[in-house]
Amino acid sequence: MTDWAGFRPCTCIAVDVAGYGGNNDRRQSEIQHELPRLLSRAASAAGLDRTRWRVQPQGDGQVALVPQDEGEPRLVDDYIRHLVVELRKYNQQRTGAYRMRMRAALHHGPVELADHGFAGRAVVATCRLLEADQLYQVLARRPDADLALMLSDDIFGTTVGAGHTTFVQEEFDSVLVRKKEYEHPAWLWVPGGAGRQRPDQEAAPAAQLGTSADNGGDLRQTVVTHLYQPDARGSVFGFGSAHG
Structure with a gap:
């Protein structure tokens, strides 16, 4: 993606590694080394050109702006599914703190490349979705889950709700995200079952x-x-x- 002036429509995706702060220095360094490679492999497997994305690294996570001509359904569907696969492969031989578990959030809207990062309410909304209490709670309830995803109501409606993905609406929980000044409906998904599933039902x-x-x-x-x-x-x- 080349530099641009003013605001342009983008799909915003933010990811963050769960429990990063509880790791020692060596493990934190390893996560920062492995994370971008894992994300790049998922994008490549999904047929997405990650070299066109604008990425703002944040240590244990990142915010990325994706050109809308990449196709939001492919980002929501193929990229997320391949990300789950990459995390599963990474975690197969790891236990406890050495597993990498991830929160992810997607939204869309106009964004500007600013002097200190990305400017625009779409980016703020994506980050608030990533900070949603429901994402932390579902990962705590589902220790088997490698990823928890939050879609804004807007992006859910134009992709999953409109039938442009292999997801179905019943796989998601409708939630209300309240974080700082942000209060909007959103949709929560974890692999293998809806987030509202009770812990004693998760293995069924x-x-x-x-x-x-x-x-x-x-x-x-x-x-x-x-x-x-x-x-x-x-x-x-x-x-x-x-x-x-």
Whole structure:
């Protein structure tokens, strides 16, 4: 992205590594080394040209301005899904503080390149979404989750709500974000289930196996298959036999 004068429409994405401040110096240095590489791999896998993005590093995170001709649905859908994959691969051989878990937020609007960073309410809104209490809370409730995502109501409506992604609305929680001067509805997503899911339900598979009091203790397996798009991503599969 070349320099520009005045305000231009952009998609804003902010990310932050959870629990960064609790790490020692060596681990903080490692996170700052690995984070941009992980983000670049996700963008490349999604077919996005990250060299055109304007990036403002923030130590354990960053704010990026993405040209709108990159396509918001691809950013919301493919980039986020590949980011989850990259985090999962990174964390496979790591435990505890050595895992990298991330918060992410997206919004859009006019932004200006200013002398000390990015100027515009769209950037402020994106940062407030990233600071939302709900993102911290869901990562605390879901220790298995590598990423928690917050979409502004605007960007949710033009991508997920309009049917331009492999996500479906039911995968998101509608929340109200209140942070400093910011108070707006938004949409929360975590891999593997909606954020409102109770901790004791989080490990439950899509196809529930259980014993019913009205069937004499007969264990029945249920087959559940929901295909929302031609692409299988975003679908829920259950496997089993209707006859046990």
